[in-house]
Amino acid sequence: MAGTERIRRVANIVRRQQAAGHEVAVVVSAMAGETDRLVGFCREANPLYDPAEYDVVVSSGEQVTAGLLALTLQGMGCKARSWLGWQLPIQTDDAHAKARIEEIDSDAVLASMAKGEIAVFPGFQGIGHDGRVTTLGRGGSDTSAVAVAAAVKADRCDIYTDVDGVYTTDPRIVAKARKLTHVTYEEMLELASVGSKVLQTRSVSLAMKENVRVQVLSSFVDEDAPLADDLPGTMIVGDDELAQIQEDLDMERQMITGIAADKNEAKVILTRVPDRPGAVATIFTPLADASINVDMIIQNVGREKGETDVTFTVPAADLARTQALLEEHKGTIGFNRIITDGKVAKISVVGVGMRSHAGVAAAMFKAMADRGINIQAISTSEIKVSVLIDEDETELAVRVLHSAYGLDSSDEAA
Amino acid sequence: MAGTERIRRVANIVRRQQAAGHEVAVVVSAMAGETDRLVGFCREANPLYDPAEYDVVVSSGEQVTAGLLALTLQGMGCKARSWLGWQLPIQTDDAHAKARIEEIDSDAVLASMAKGEIAVFPGFQGIGHDGRVTTLGRGGSDTSAVAVAAAVKADRCDIYTDVDGVYTTDPRIVAKARKLTHVTYEEMLELASVGSKVLQTRSVSLAMKENVRVQVLSSFVDEDAPLADDLPGTMIVGDDELAQIQEDLDMERQMITGIAADKNEAKVILTRVPDRPGAVATIFTPLADASINVDMIIQNVGREKGETDVTFTVPAADLARTQALLEEHKGTIGFNRIITDGKVAKISVVGVGMRSHAGVAAAMFKAMADRGINIQAISTSEIKVSVLIDEDETELAVRVLHSAYGLDSSDEAA
Numbered sequence: 007m008a009g010t011e012r013i014r015r016v017a018n019i020v021r022r023q024q025a026a027g028h029e030v031a032v033v034v035s036a037m038a039g040e041t042d043r044l045v046g047f048c049r050e051a052n053p054l055y056d057p058a059e060y061d062v063v064v065s066s067g068e069q070v071t072a073g074l075l076a077l078t079l080q081g082m083g084c085k086a087r088s089w090l091g092w093q094l095p096i097q098t099d100d101a102h103a104k105a106r107i108e109e110i111d112s113d114a115v116l117a118s119m120a121k122g123e124i125a126v127f128p129g130f131q132g133i134g135h136d137g138r139v140t141t142l143g144r145g146g147s148d149t150s151a152v153a154v155a156a157a158v159k160a161d162r163c164d165i166y167t168d169v170d171g172v173y174t175t176d177p178r179i180v181a182k183a184r185k186l187t188h189v190t191y192e193e194m195l196e197l198a199s200v201g202s203k204v205l206q207t208r209s210v211s212l213a214m215k216e217n218v219r220v221q222v223l224s225s226f227v228d229e230d231a232p233l234a235d236d237l238p239g240t241m242i243v244g245d246d247e248l249a250q251i252q253e254d255l256d257m258e259r260q261m262i263t264g265i266a267a268d269k270n271e272a273k274v275i276l277t278r279v280p281d282r283p284g285a286v287a288t289i290f291t292p293l294a295d296a297s298i299n300v301d302m303i304i305q306n307v308g309r310e311k312g313e314t315d316v317t318f319t320v321p322a323a324d325l326a327r328t329q330a331l332l333e334e335h336k337g338t339i340g341f342n343r344i345i346t347d348g349k350v351a352k353i354s355v356v357g358v359g360m361r362s363h364a365g366v367a368a369a370m371f372k373a374m375a376d377r378g379i380n381i382q383a384i385s386t387s388e389i390k391v392s393v394l395i396d397e398d399e400t401e402l403a404v405r406v407l408h409s410a411y412g413l414d415s416s417d418e419a420a
Numbered sequence: 421m422a423g424t425e426r427i428r429r430v431a432n433i434v435r436r437q438q439a440a441g442h443e444v445a446v447v448v449s450a451m452a453g454e455t456d457r458l459v460g461f462c463r464e465a466n467p468l469y470d471p472a473e474y475d476v477v478v479s480s481g482e483q484v485t486a487g488l489l490a491l492t493l494q495g496m497g498c499k500a501r502s503w504l505g506w507q508l509p510i511q512t513d514d515a516h517a518k519a520r521i522e523e524i525d526s527d528a529v530l531a532s533m534a535k536g537e538i539a540v541f542p543g544f545q546g547i548g549h550d551g552r553v554t555t556l557g558r559g560g561s562d563t564s565a566v567a568v569a570a571a572v573k574a575d576r577c578d579i580y581t582d583v584d585g586v587y588t589t590d591p592r593i594v595a596k597a598r599k600l601t602h603v604t605y606e607e608m609l610e611l612a613s614v615g616s617k618v619l620q621t622r623s624v625s626l627a628m629k630e631n632v633r634v635q636v637l638s639s640f641v642d643e644d645a646p647l648a649d650d651l652p653g654t655m656i657v658g659d660d661e662l663a664q665i666q667e668d669l670d671m672e673r674q675m676i677t678g679i680a681a682d683k684n685e686a687k688v689i690l691t692r693v694p695d696r697p698g699a700v701a702t703i704f705t706p707l708a709d710a711s712i713n714v715d716m717i718i719q720n721v722g723r724e725k726g727e728t729d730v731t732f733t734v735p736a737a738d739l740a741r742t743q744a745l746l747e748e749h750k751g752t753i754g755f756n757r758i759i760t761d762g763k764v765a766k767i768s769v770v771g772v773g774m775r776s777h778a779g780v781a782a783a784m785f786k787a788m789a790d791r792g793i794n795i796q797a798i799s800t801s802e803i804k805v806s807v808l809i810d811e812d813e814t815e816l817a818v819r820v821l822h823s824a825y826g827l828d829s830s831d832e833a834a
Contacts, residue, residue, distance in 0.1 A: 010464040044484065050424040051488045052495035059494070062487030062502050066480035070458065073476030074465045080473070081466035088476050092506060093551060137507060 009037060010074060016166075016225075017078040020124060022233055024084060031115065031125040031158050033151040034075055036067025041144075057102035061131075061141045065091070068128030068147070076126045086124040089115055091131035091139065096153070098132035098140045105140035107132055107149065107212075110157035119158065127154055148209035156216035163218050164239075165205060166225035171240035172197065172204055174413040175265040179404050182414035186263065188241050190248050193263045196356040196390045210242065219243050245358060261366060262411040263357040267400050271301060272325040273350045273382065274318055276332070278342035281314040288339045289316060292331050298324045302352070302385040302394060316341075317383055319394060322348050350382065351400040354392040355407060367391045373410035379403050423451060424488060430580075430639075431492040434538060436647055438498060445529070445539040445572050447565040448489055450481030471516035475545075475555045479505070482542030482561070490540045500538040503529055505545035505553065510567070512546035512554045519554035521546055521563065521626075524571035533572065541568055562623035570630035577632050578653075579619060580639035585654035586611065586618055588827040589679040593815050596828035600677065602655050604662050607677045610770040610804045624656065633657050659772060675780060676825040677771040681814050685715060686739040687764045687796065688732055690746065692756035695728040702753045703730060706745050712738045716766070716799040716808060730755075731797055733808060736762050764796065765814040768806040769821060781805045787824035793817050 016034070024030050036044075044064045048055045072088040079086035094115060098105035115125050129147025134140045142149050148165055155163035170185065172194065177183040189197070191214035198207045204222055213220045223239035243251075252258075279285055286305070293300055298320055306315040320328045325348060332344055360366040367384075370391055374381060379402065383394040395403055408414055430448070438444050450458075458478045462469045486502040493500035508529060512519035529539050543561025548554045556563055562579055569577035584599065586608065591597040603611070605628035612621045618636055627634045637653035657665075666672075693699055700719070707714055712734055720729040734742045739762060746758055774780040781798075784805055788795060793816065797808035809817055822828055 010461055013465065047424055047484070047488055048491060051427065051491040054495070055491050056494050059487045059490045059502060062490075062504065063484050066483050069480050069483075070461070070477050073473045074461055076473045076476075077462060077465040077469050080470050081468070088473060090476065090553070139504070 010078070012038070013071065013074050013078050017075060017082060017084075018230075019233070020075075020079060021082050021084055024124060026233060029119045031119065031127065031154055031160065032075065033127045033129045033147060033154050034068060034071040035129050035147040037071055040067040040070070057104075058136075058138055061102050061139045065128070065131040065139050065141050068130050072126045072128040076124075079124055079126070084124055085122050086126055087118065088126045088128070090128060092133040094157075096127075096132035096150070098134055098142070100134040100136050100140070102134065102138075102140055104143040105132055105134060106208075107142070107153045110153055112157040116158060125158070142208075145206040146208075148206045149212055152209045152213045152216065152218050152220060155218045155220075156212070160218070162221055162241075163213070164221045164223055165209075166223050167204055168225070169204055169222070170224035170226075171222050171238075172242075173264070175404055175408055176267065179267070179401050180408045180414075183408070184413065184415040186240050187238065188243055188248055188251060189263055190245050190358050191242060192245075192389055193356050193358055194242050196354065196387070197264050197266050213242060214244070217244060219247070248358070260412070261357055261359040261363040262355050262413065263359065264355075265404055265407050265411070265413070266354045266356065267404050268352045268354070269350075269397055269400060270322050271319040271350055271352050271394070272322040272328075273347040273394060274320060274325070274328060274332075275345040275347075276316045276339070276341040276343075277345065278313045279316050280340045281312050285314075285339070286316065288335065289332070289341075290318075292335050293320070293328060296327065296331055298328055298331075302383045302392065304383045319350070319352070319383070349397040350394050351397045351403075352392050352394055353400070353403045353407065354390050355411065356390045358389050360389060360391075369410060370407065373406050374403060377402065377406050379406070424492070426451070427485065427488050427492050431489060431496060431498075432644075433647070434489075434493060435496050435498055438538060440647060443533045445533065445541065445568055445574065446489065447541045447543045447561060447568050448482060448485040449543050449561040451485055454481040454484070471518075472550075472552055475516050475553045479542070479545040479553050479555050482544050486540045486542040490538075493538055493540070498538055499536050500540055501532065502540045502542070504542060506547040510541075510546035510564070512548055512556070514548040514550050514554070516548065516552075516554055518557040519546055519548060520622075521556070521567045524567055526571040530572060539572070556622075559620040560622075562620040563626055566623045566627045566630065566632050566634060569632045569634075570626070574632070576635055576655075577627070578635045578637055579623075580637050581618055582639070583618055583636070584638035584640075585636050585652075586656075587678070589818055589822050590681065593681070593818050594822045594828075597822070598827065598829040600654050601652065602657055602662055602665060603677055604659050604772050605656060606659075606803055607770050607772055608656050610768065610801070611678050611680050619656075627656060628658070631658060633661070662772070674826070675771055675773040675777040676769050676827065677773065678769075679818055679821050679825075679827070680768045680770065681818050682766045682768070683811055683814060684736050685733040685764055685766050685808070686736040686742075687761040687808060688734060688739070688742060688746075689759040689761075690730045690753070690755040690757075691759065692727045693730050694754045695726050699728075699753070700730065702749065703746070703755075704732075706749050707734070707742060710741065710745055712742055712745075716797045716806065718797045733764070733766070733797070763811040764808050765811045765817075766806050766808055767814070767817045767821065768804050769825065770804045772803050774803060774805075783824060784821060787820050788817060791816065791820050793820070 020030055020032055044067055048060050048063050076086045076088045094111050097109045098107050119125055129150035130141050132140045151163055151165055172186050172189055173183040175183045191210055194210045220242040221239050301319045304317040355370055379395055379399050381393045385392050434444055434446055458481055462474050462477050490500040490502045508525050511523045512521050533539055543564035544555050546554045565577055565579055586600050586603055587597040589597045605624055608624045634656040635653050715733045717732040793809055793813050795807045799806050
């Protein structure tokens with residue numbers, strides 16, 4: 007949210023939703039720049055800040071927006087009231103600055119909504135078992151929205167974001183990318199975790215767990231534009247609902263739903279690791295202990311008898327820490343050299359349709375080979391195939407695959 | 421409080437107080453300009469704002485300072501934690517935006533302080549019986565400080581303000597004004613309510629009721645200056661403690677403690693009001709109903725038989741409303757003309773010493789008459805004599821009285 011003008015625009019959308027017959031609960035984020043300002047204050051006060059006090063400071067941003075949105079709605083003649091995290095309460099664990107929602111007591115809110123009051127919640131905040139304010143970590147307002155939607159048993163959770171929906175791939179790379187009308191939770195998770203930063207991953211996991219229908223919409227729409235009911239963004243739903251929709255529309259399921267690219271990975275190769283039981287554990291245990299998230303792992307056949315090369319990827323931001331940890335454990339692991347490469351990209355094709363279609367991976371490898379793109383590593387899951395390639399070939403690979411899987415729209419995307 | 425630099429200075433004072441052996445609880449106000457910013461947002465959102473939502477928004481200012489002060493203290497190696505109004509709780513009534521503190525549950529705070537933790541409270545806020553955030557009205561942080569001091573049974577409540585203490589009169593008017601080492605609660609109330617805007621009147625009333633010793637100090641002192649214990653401002657205490665101090669120091673009680681001037685009054689004269697029982701009630705009932713605070717009232721002997729002139733004062737800000745109300749009730753009251761004068765000042769001499777000294781008022785009238793200052797109205801209380809004069813003679817009158825009662829210091833005040 008930006009300033010009070012932006013709040014007025016949001017209020018207008020909410021008012022129109024209520025006028026259209028909906029009971030409405032709204033979860034708000036802080037005004038633009040506000041969270042950064044508050045985090046800056048905390049850093050100035052104490053660079054090694056206590057997360058419990060950090061939460062007291064930064065949660066105020068959403069608190070302010072919630073009060074102002076309630077005031078603005080009242081000014082438009084609606085009944086509205088704010089509900090702070092500790093008032094419901096929105097119960098979280100005690101992990102300050104990165105808390106997880108455990109339970110929301112919605113009785114009071116439901117009673118209020120039944121009286122025609124619009125319920126306004128500050129996102130991103132809750133209360134711990136210690137009785138103190140908690141926050142859910144950056145981007146936590148998406149998760150709050152889904153949790154509140156589940157608690158009030160909402161028909162739908164509309165999340166207004168920087169984009170107007172989920173696309174088959176990044177429209178900045180492929181002009182013919184199409185906006186998807188529907189994706190499943192699992193597809194969204196795979197697309198999000200490999201770089202389509204539309205929603206926080208945790209919010210999608212929670213929506214899947216609680217079976218909340220989530221709609222991704224643009225927050226930049228004109229306030230007089232058709233309502234979200236009539237002009238949908240992308241609806242995130244369960245497998246069953248998607249299957250039903252496709253049956254109703256007599257559509258055939260596409261094999262691939264979307265293609266994601268992620269340049270934030272780095273490749274690490276350890277050469278000449280002893281090829282004996284437990285060797286791999288000596289590599290990855292110290293990294294796990296340091297909360298470094300290892301993604302793809304490939305163990306090559308060793309050139310020397312009794313030795314093997316091990317390749318894996320880590321987030322680029324953790325590369326330096328990874329190297330230091332591996333050097334520290336060099337004696338235990340027993341490798342020869344560390345070779346690193348930060349100039350790699352992970353390209354993933356995602357789709358629940360691949361469960362029932364063979365040959366997705368083969369089609370991928372062939373399309374890339376035809377254009378001379380070298381694949382450095384491969385990993386697969388039930389609904390995803392990912393390959394690691396040279397970062398410079400990212401855009402080329404995405405365009406080639408988008409065409410190969412028949413995702414290009416006939417019209418260029420806006 | 422200004423920005424984080426100001427918070428660091430406050431933290432330094434607190435840290436040194438703790439190092440000197442005190443258990444410390446701190447009540448903070450919002451950072452400079454923050455409350456105005458938040459109030460501005462509320463007005464933009466809805467000019468006729470709901471005070472309950474207004475409280476949600478504006479209370480965030482103190483919440484931020486409290487978290488930041490706790491963080492800053494921790495950065496200095498102190499144990500510290502913040503306690504929001506709803507956490508103790510600081511129980512108030514439900515009069516949002518102007519709530520009154522009813523009770524503070526201090527058990528948890530006392531346990532925390534006993535462990536060596538500095539307790540940091542956002543001032544100005546509490547929680548109503550409706551379970552929602554309340555604020556105490558502008559300047560409410562003084563009242564919060566006194567209430568917290570009472571709840572934790574503090575030896576002393578130091579309030580850091582824009583001034584370094586309470587003076588015999590405004591040092592900008594009388595260069596020879598002296599800083600008082602002690603005043604009583606009642607004197608402070610009279611001085612505050614007639615224009616010495618050092619502390620909020622409510623905070624002094626509460627201190628008197630709860631018997632909290634309050635010290636007024638400058639918040640602009642150098643953080644390395646001697647501590648408040650050694651370099652006192654003005655201590656506000658009960659009659660008994662003051663008497664004991666004076667006995668200990670073998671001091672004689674001054675007849676007059678201080679002189680206050682208030683230019684925010686306006687005079688109203690109603691001419692030829694019928695001189696019959698109940699006539700005065702017809703004047704003041706409508707004003708009371710409109711919450712207009714009538715101060716001095718003088719009924720002059722009528723020039724015509726059966727008629728009288730009635731003179732009184734109201735806050736200058738309420739003069740227009742007062743005139744309109746009187747015109748509206750002209751038929752019932754039955755006066756001839758309204759004469760108003762906004763260019764008046766009320767000069768008050770205040771001191772518990774006048775209880776045991778006769779002739780205070782006589783000395784006042786004589787001193788003023790000697791300088792040709794005309795007295796338009798007089799009112800008295802047990803420890804105060806006030807007169808209404810021409811506003812242009814305010815400074816002259818204050819200087820004349822300051823000398824007449826022997827209050828001038830031998831050194832000029834800083």
